Amino acid sequence: MAAASRPPERADVTDLAATGVQPVPAAAGIGLRAPHLVRVRDERPRIAWLETHSENLFAAGGPFCEALDFIRRDYPLSLHGVGLSLGSADALDIAHLRRLREVVGRYQPALVSEHLCWGAVGGMHSNDLLPLPFTEEALNLVVSRIGQVQDALQREIQVENISTYLRFRDGDYTEWDFVAEAVHRSGCGLLCDVNNIYVNSINHGFDPRTYLRALPHAAVEEIHLAGFTRKDNLPVPLLIDSHSRRVDEKVWDLYAEAIALFGPVPTLIEWDQDIPALEVLLDEAARADEVLDAHRALAA
């Protein structure tokens, strides 16, 4: 299958500046959630950049949209989609894509990301991130869909590797080769979720360093870090990507290795359930910044 048409040239820092869009720096940012909206808008805490779920901005208006209008003037912004379902075998939800295009047009984010997964079929949505088989059929599908989205948005997107709790029997690729091929063939950027790699390494039994090494390092444009929970009372070890606690020590170690391989990359602290005080997120972000600074000090 022919590779999807490539998007326009990636906007570099100069282009972004010309359009008034603040680029996301290679520093730690946090996911902006409703409980912190008012404090961030009113207090302008020191955070290098912010990310929000694209779907939070799908409404016609309301407090989230209104606050974002102000917040985006002060912070570089990334929009992270959770509902587009790139890997749906039947069709992409065109109404969803159209709304995403409007939202991207209104907020002019520096980064726009989606997940390498599916979540809907036959008009029914799970509203969850579901696993794809690592087959040629699935790879061709997601490559074509990434191209469709990049064409519709007239810009490059980043795709994120997901956490999974099952594997399909059939497969032509390892997970890391599937991710690398999807990025390579579609010309999109990679949002490397280091926590998801660690979770999958436990759930499916592989060395997460093998995964990191196999990724196209130059295509990594963002990293996600989050906390997981452990599912007990099962005959096998199983981690759930719950986004409900601090980043695990093992994931911090893997993150340092990722930065050693990729160089400094914008890094997001995600926390979506049992959301703590803003200070806790800032504290986690500070730790990610320490890792980035340590790498720069070594490289200097």
Add this chain to the structure above:
Amino acid sequence: MPTAPSLLECQRRFMAALYAPDAAGPVAAIAGNGLEPAARLRIYRHSSEAIHAGALRTTYPAVLALVGEAFFEQCVRDYRRGRPSRAGNLQGFGQHFVEYLATLSETHTLPYLPDVARLEWLRQETALAADAEALSANALAHTSPVIEGIPQIALHPSVRLLASAHAVLTIWRYAMQPGDGRLQLPYTGENVVSWREAGEVAMAALDAASFACIEMLACGHTLENANAAARAADPAFDLAACLASFAVRGLLVAHPSGLRVTESRTCP
């Protein structure tokens, strides 16, 4: 060896298993690796259920408080099975929850429950409605509401209305913050307006005449007709005073962009 199902067939079976506990799902296509494929699929069903439950809990906190955790969770499972999510954006997922609740025989002992749910859905619509600058009472005082037959004011896009035979707002507030005392319910129903104020959803119960007036405006009637409907409810109704009270609350906007609000409602 049997042929592996196509990706589409696999996803259809997977989705069916997320909504129906008795659907097998594409178990033959899943590698168990120490755990039954069905158990692995169950993790995903529980995850999707939890996501949908979270959306309904956020939209319907008073219904949750009134029926209790266990019954609400059962409702979530039942509701999502009959009304699967149809969008990647969860904001509309609870849209049919009111109809669902109204069909339940268990809730007949809580006759006000569907209206409490209706009110919570209208709050969701209010929260997500388009932004618009409210017309201040001072600006209204310097505006003629109608110039050459063309209305110069409209309802704010966030305004939603509910006429209830129950004291629905009193019950909602009690459910959200019970306090110490027993609830003293008014003997009459309540007519509620919800709107957005400083980024929050605000609500108030209106007297019959004011509600008749705003309901007519919401349905696109002229101020003259709205005034007539209000006077039918209360001969002493004062349109100018009523509009001023609406402006104080931020229910009005300038511009004759149309008085009809976007919700579908039965209009007088």
